[in-house]
Amino acid sequence: MISLSPLAHAETNATLFDEVVVSATRTEQSIKDVSASVSAVHAEQLEQQLADSLSEAVRYEPGVTATGQGRYGTSGFNIRGLDGNRIKLIVDGIEQPTAYNPGGDVMNKGPNTYEVDTLSAIEINKGPASSLYGSDALGGAILLRTKNPADVLDEGDSGHVTIKAGYASANEAYKTTLELAKRYQAWEALAIYTYRDGSETKTHSSGADINGRSRGRANPLDFDSHNLLVKLNYQLNNAHKFGLVGELFKRESEVQILSNEGYTVMPGFTYTNVTGEDQDERSRIGFNHTWTANNAAFDQLFWQLSHQQSRSEHNSLDTTGIYGSRNRERNGEDQSVQFDMQFDKLLEFNHGSHELSYGLSAINNDFELDYRTYYYDRGTVEAGSPEVPKAESEKRGFFIQDHMYLMDERLVLTAGLRYDDYTATPDASSGFTEHSSDALTKRLGVVYHWNQQFSSFAQYSEGFRAPTIDELYYAFDNAGHGYATLPNPELKPEESQSYEMGLRTNTPYSSMELVGFFNDYTNFIQSVTDYSDPAYPAGITINENIGEAEIYGVEFKAKYWLDDALGAPKGSYSRFSMAYAQGKNKQDGSSLDSVAPLTAVWGLGYDHPEQLWGGVINLTMVAAKKADDWANQDNAPAPGHALLDLTAYYQPLQDLTLRAGLFNALDQKYWSYTELDGHAADDLGLDRYSQPGRNWGVDLAYKF
Template identity: 30%
Template structure:
């Protein structure tokens, strides 16, 4: 792995941090100031551990940080986390996936309270089910584990884990408090958004509960494009109307100080109506002229879980046990309407045509999780053993439907070429995932050295159910059951070689089971001469990751530098051309294991309390982060488009007793490593940018806080990495993918 000059400069930068942290040479690593690496996390090891004792790169965003930066969605959530990117489908479907170190989609596990959210799936221009199923106002903390994490979380943790942790009654009921009520109102100008949420908690000796409700509404998120009107030349955002709701309810029963029973009900839904003006006008592919294109999209997720935690046990195999059972339902419905004028041909006269399409993607999941922990000693070595099981059963249904109406004659048909509706692009699929894992945290040398071996065995089964809809569209397609078993090992280590310094790193394996839509995809289009066929021989996608890092956690400073190298094998390329059927003459497409990729890079995160320089700077602090990475498709030697260029964030903040402010910068280098295009023109490079944001908060009365943020303070035109697809270099609509100009966000919160 070649080192970038950035990594060298960051490594050299660690030494000044150490000097500034303790000019007299005495560093107290347990002091409370700037305790970024002292934060307790759970996701990385499934046990409560301070980041300084975790052999992974972990990011934590807590409730206070979300409030201070006025987080409204997942894009806001990761705005200052270089190396973590949120994708956006500009035009209609909005926020899509979360990429970690260049890997996204269903290759990153996204979970809420340990339960994975539903999959993403898209096909064609009118169907795009995403994974944006969380309201940040229901969260108390977000943890991100970068790199392969299949040894603890199995399939879909190929690129990492994003773990959303929801609020609990105990977060509001402390110091003997038996009731709490708070509400928040806010607005944003970038999308003319309004939001409101309220949280109530109550508690007694044994029972406690919490209810949090939220509402949000707005319009399209602005771009800095200047071309309006209708048609493909438009660069302004398409008009939208958005509204959403969320609810989180918890009831907790603690029969004694050692155990807690918890019932959770969580729901989130969003509705978006879009006037897709960019699709109006003449369409070269269909030769028709669109006079109206409307989208009406709805998505929802509901989860019910019941769990039990008990600690202080004296069992031979466990000191603490927790388990939960759950059911989760997610649903995406997207309705599209096209009104078009079709020109006359030699065979047909001109006509007015209305096409109505509906797309459905539903998942229902049942699961059980159980975890146990046991601490014991063998001589001078302390073991913290964690083990458990995960079982998940899911049913996935996808369907596309449609009607075509000839307005001049009133004729109605379910044929919209090349489809005869309704259709399924894969059969109804039952998937079962069952896994056992075990991890041992081995501490010796008085805790200065910690080894963390782990292993997980996953069994995956796919069982398709062919119904009439799928069979009518695929009369000869033979679908397949598959069974796969995979062993994922991991070995991590942490060495506290000095009072405030530590080295960490190790090896981790990752995998992703073959998806149902790739194994059993099926459709045939005789008019265009092609067919897609299943592939029961698909192998799991796999990864091998190496990581090495250096941390400093001092009295007034912290810093961490990490280098990583990930190798990905057997990536699945969906619907790849594989040949011609000699009997029918149809072109054959099939999903296959073809890709071999490498992603490597360097990441830095650090902070400094400036009062170490002078007492007059008490309350002032500096924090920063940077990520540099490279990705390569080893089968072709081409760069990976999903890997971001050098990105960084830097913030200068003041926190006083009643008010505070922060000037935060976001920076990105030019995106110039792009795969070759199919034409000589090539793809458009994305310019680099430097954007400043300003935040302030004021607690002008007990429990009453105003937060204000001015984003893109200098009103710069820039293109966020998650917004920009591969665009032809000669494109005249590149401004369509720009972020908003200067915008304001404000919230008013009251706690009782």
């Protein structure tokens, strides 16, 4: 309500909507001219939050949650109640592979190979974004933008060196980052190296430190990671700029799975000496070219060609009475070659201007699993049978978009159209058939600026998700135990339609955005089990397009400058955000487990006018998720909670910055609802899924 109040005579502050984003239109646009709700977390905010992971980076973003914890870390993101492979992850325009988790806790290939210290921004496009980014953006897209030389080199600078060091008590992790940049004549270069060494992310200290399924503490884990990002740019002339990019991430960890120690599955089958050794790698190399031509076809052309490889190697060791000492080695690998080209053209007419963007993308991806089991007591090695055969996939996309400024730029229209074609080809030895599908997705958005302080917006957008390799070809036949899983290459893409409306205000002392949304999903891919075959009394399972769902809700965010409005010290401000959503399965009317409970974040901050010191107090309030909030009302309830976080910085010298933070200051015991999905209320190990209690962190950065 305060944000809506006018104030005619006050010094203008930077607003929530002055920032420029790329994810909403594939071109740089001010958020105030975007017809949908888009969030951006910039490098300065990441430093302020002392964020050391993607989950920590989005902790204060309404309607957004990172999922996953424990041995395999981050498994994905949840945007407005949709998660997993229905959210697209992109790094510098490069599509990231979908996650693969067949269950059994011995194989999990997910998005846990990204270094926060390399990022200039995280942009979150809420709602379907397939007209911009193609398949997998069914529920939204997250774009990670890594730093460029120009991001750290001020105008006129020829060199830049920054050393950062930090510690986080939540996982006892130390980090060191070295950031180098150089500008020489037409050349620019950047190199960022980060090393981390830590342990498991702690659960609340009240959990029992015992072995077995009732264990309440996190399993002991040690890890170290290395990330190197290198960029080299050459400005040939005013028209042509060329760039090279290389990045390598590697993480190794060892875990003692004490929660399985002494666990008896059946007589004679008791787990002992249960450990895990994992290695995750991601590498990419790319070439890009920007051509500023200002001809009849385009003003600017950008294209890039990239190769990316990601690999997960998991070794799960144990001793049982039946098998003796063994190691179940489970490896998975994705390799892709990606090409992306975009043309941008500005057209001026008497009625207004048109920012036209069009282009194409092509991706070839190879996916392969490699399984084997070592029986050390027997001295034998048994080749494993991966659930999914080796397969290739191809994606081709063509898009066009018109971003229009009309009525003296008071009216902003955005219309987009994209066609995508997807083909999956399993290895011939599997005996499975090829899959093909395509989709045409549309988007239409409008922003109307009633005056300089008040605007409204609305958007209709569509999304789709082609079935993944494992959904198409996962097959397993265990006649001895009476069950089987069959492939289904005839699956159709999942589809979504989204309607969004909102209001924005920008007064000289406040900014506000209020948005309501309704998302409709069809052709959800779900597992169906048939028990009619007497040879398989435990059932035959197959994936089918049978699911339908809807999610609707309201989000609000605002910033209020206390100095101009109330006469507080210069640099004082307050923030508030809130996200409310409801979702249901349209087939049976049950709730969707992936929808978050009501969440609100309030912050009170201060920045010295010369950035010498400052701090923020953030209070995060989350309602309970229980009973009929779950599809299964016997699911373990996630209690409501309130978290108090305090962060501060101090600059004792011009180029030296010390940051410190105290998180969950009141030592609340709480759970993220995403970690309790599928757990019964009487599960003895629920404490093991709790989040850290009171913890702290410190960062020190020196710029030469």
